[in-house]
Amino acid sequence: MAVKELRPPLAGKPRLSLGRILTIIAVVSVVVWAFAGIGWVRIGSSWSLVLGAIVRGFLHPDWGYVEDGTSEDLLSLLLLTLAIAFCGTVIAVLGAAPLAFLAATRPGRRRAPVPVATGIFFTIVRTFPEIVLAVIFVKMVGPGPFAGALAIGVHTIGMLGRLYAEEIEKLDVGPDQSMVAVGATRAQILIYSQLPRLIPQFLSLALNRFEIAVRSAAILGIVGAGGIGTPIIFAVASRSWDRVGIILIGVVIMVSLIDWISGMLRRRLR
Amino acid sequence: MKLAASIHRKLPVQAAIAAVVIVILVASAKAIDTDLFSLAGNLDQMGVVFSKLASPDWSYLPKVLPAVAETLQMAITGTILGAAAAIPIAFLATAPMTGSRLLSTIVRGFLNIIRTVPDLLLAALFVAVVGIGLFTGMLAIAVFTFGVVSKLVYEAIDTIDQGPVESLTAVGATRTHVARYAVVPQILPNMISYTLYAFEINVRASTVLGYVGAGGVGVTLQASMGLMRYDRVSVIIISIFVVVLAIDAFSAWARRRLL
Numbered sequence: 001m002a003v004k005e006l007r008p009p010l011a012g013k014p015r016l017s018l019g020r021i022l023t024i025i026a027v028v029s030v031v032v033w034a035f036a037g038i039g040w041v042r043i044g045s046s047w048s049l050v051l052g053a054i055v056r057g058f059l060h061p062d063w064g065y066v067e068d069g070t071s072e073d074l075l076s077l078l079l080l081t082l083a084i085a086f087c088g089t090v091i092a093v094l095g096a097a098p099l100a101f102l103a104a105t106r107p108g109r110r111r112a113p114v115p116v117a118t119g120i121f122f123t124i125v126r127t128f129p130e131i132v133l134a135v136i137f138v139k140m141v142g143p144g145p146f147a148g149a150l151a152i153g154v155h156t157i158g159m160l161g162r163l164y165a166e167e168i169e170k171l172d173v174g175p176d177q178s179m180v181a182v183g184a185t186r187a188q189i190l191i192y193s194q195l196p197r198l199i200p201q202f203l204s205l206a207l208n209r210f211e212i213a214v215r216s217a218a219i220l221g222i223v224g225a226g227g228i229g230t231p232i233i234f235a236v237a238s239r240s241w242d243r244v245g246i247i248l249i250g251v252v253i254m255v256s257l258i259d260w261i262s263g264m265l266r267r268r269l270r
Numbered sequence: 271m272k273l274a275a276s277i278h279r280k281l282p283v284q285a286a287i288a289a290v291v292i293v294i295l296v297a298s299a300k301a302i303d304t305d306l307f308s309l310a311g312n313l314d315q316m317g318v319v320f321s322k323l324a325s326p327d328w329s330y331l332p333k334v335l336p337a338v339a340e341t342l343q344m345a346i347t348g349t350i351l352g353a354a355a356a357i358p359i360a361f362l363a364t365a366p367m368t369g370s371r372l373l374s375t376i377v378r379g380f381l382n383i384i385r386t387v388p389d390l391l392l393a394a395l396f397v398a399v400v401g402i403g404l405f406t407g408m409l410a411i412a413v414f415t416f417g418v419v420s421k422l423v424y425e426a427i428d429t430i431d432q433g434p435v436e437s438l439t440a441v442g443a444t445r446t447h448v449a450r451y452a453v454v455p456q457i458l459p460n461m462i463s464y465t466l467y468a469f470e471i472n473v474r475a476s477t478v479l480g481y482v483g484a485g486g487v488g489v490t491l492q493a494s495m496g497l498m499r500y501d502r503v504s505v506i507i508i509s510i511f512v513v514v515l516a517i518d519a520f521s522a523w524a525r526r527r528l529l
Contacts, residue, residue: 023527034346037339038404050399083298090295127511131478132503135495136319140312145302219390222481226302233482236394244395248387255386 057241058248065246074228074250081227082254084148084220085213091153092160092213093206099157100164119162126158130216134225145226152213152220160209167201168194200269207262207269214258218251322500323507330502334490334509341486342513344407345469345476351408352415353465359416360423366435367427367449378424385417389475393484407484411476415468422464423457430456466521473517477510 066074103118134151141147175193184192221229228247235243361367363377393410400406434452443451480488487506494502 031346031350034343034350037343038347038408047399047401054395054399080301083301086294086298087302087304090291123515124511127474127514128507129474129478129491129510131481132491132495132507136316139319140315141305146304149302149304215386215388219388222390222394232391233394236398239398248391251388251391252383252386256382259386 053239054241054244057243058245060242061246061249062240062242063246065243066250072231074246077228077231078250078254080145081217081229082214082258084145084217084225084227085152085210087149088152088156088213088217089206089210091149092156092209093202095153095157096160096164097202099161100168103161103165104168115165119165122158122161122165124158125154126162128155128158130155131220131223134220134223138224143224143226148217148220148225148227151225152216155216156209156213160205163205164198164202167198167205171197204266204269207266211255211259211262214255218255319500323504325501326504326508327499327501328505330494330505331509334487334506337480337487337490338509338513340404341407341476341480341488342473344404344479344484344486345411345472348408348411348476349415349465349469349472352412353419353461353468355412356416356420356423357461360420360427361449361453363420363424364427367445367453369445381417381420381424384413385421389414390479390482393479394482397483402483402485404485407476407479407486410479410484411472414475415465415472418468418471419461419464422467423461426457426460426464427453463525466525470518470521473514477514 070076099118099122103115103122105112105115130151133154134148137147137150138144141150171194175197176189179189179193217227217229219229219232221227221231222233224230228251232244232247235241235247359377359381363374363381365371365374368374389410392413393407396406396409400409430453434456435448438448438452476486476488478488478491480486480490481492483489487510491503491506494500494506
């Protein structure tokens, strides 16, 4: 294996072993199966007309929707979307940070069942589709942005929890051992040795998840969880492409702005 | 770690940051009408939903499996088309490959815009243009993959070892030759790894694309949710869960084999 890795990139093609040939056949047949199942013929015949209408709408966006003084205009709904993403991320950080300490396996702390169980919990929560969570929360707290924030929060706990646990596992044990040696309690080790090293990493990861949460918050309105998603789906359904155009422009600007600000903050945290 | 970097010295700055975060949080919580009492008051609703989720209706599985297979077909084809389109564009997005800083900046700006459009929104637009079905989902996933993979590949090209590039240029190779013999061999493992990464994301994303009419298991999911058949929703979620875990395992295995 080591020899293979040292092989320079241009030193000829790899040898064709039986296993390699079987793998290639398997991959090719899966790809053929996938392309065969798509159903290419079912493309509507009016697509050029619709595309033309969409392009016209996007070229003349509905500027009047940007601000019309009500709380249902583009700017207020974009701000609401940001608020949903922010609350969701805060819920996730508050949930994930303590759980990550349970999920992390550190040398000298052997409680195998707890980390394994917490890890499984993270995986389940992460795999649960966010939109299903949103529907469940819409049932529980009624349609509105709060349901969206809860859905994003719970989903992001699964994502952040695993990443936080990895950060804890990566920590150098040197400072902790020095503190144990001078008789520090576990709480003191946490506050004076581990948290100062973890907080910048935790914040950086939280900012990254916030960027993703903004994108989620922009679409969860499709199931009634508040934010800009609801008017998008109404505008698409009623074929008002000028409205869709202005909303899309708004979402693109908001997401780019958040990515830019968050990128700057994360560079400072490093 | 220096003492100056410890929490005591940085306390004023950190307190200020914490204050800003709390102010934003309070404003946001107000904006979204946070009502913890409604959450607590409806816990019995959650109990009803979860008790139904906990008793899956396995007789529904024969209906779910074909939909899951369709979802996979959508994810596989979309990933392949998107990644294939991403690679030439990634070369156009790097100044040394195009010889024009202006062109690569424009391409990067275009890619940035594509990446900011949420995948479900893309799917909703494609549904309007080409109608409902798997083909639409494939297109949405292809565009989404295109945005993700092209960025990762051009960043990989930015950070390659310049030695082979300089050697080839020195002996008079054309730009195409440099790309083929100095750049591609260096980024090929990365490209495969990024495509697998995009595939993992796409499998997750494709399960909900049906919500806006783009085919796959999302259609079944939406129908069962609408009918409040949470016992069926449970079967669907368990199927998705199994597929996602299997794909993640496959992808980790393939990465080890290939790299």
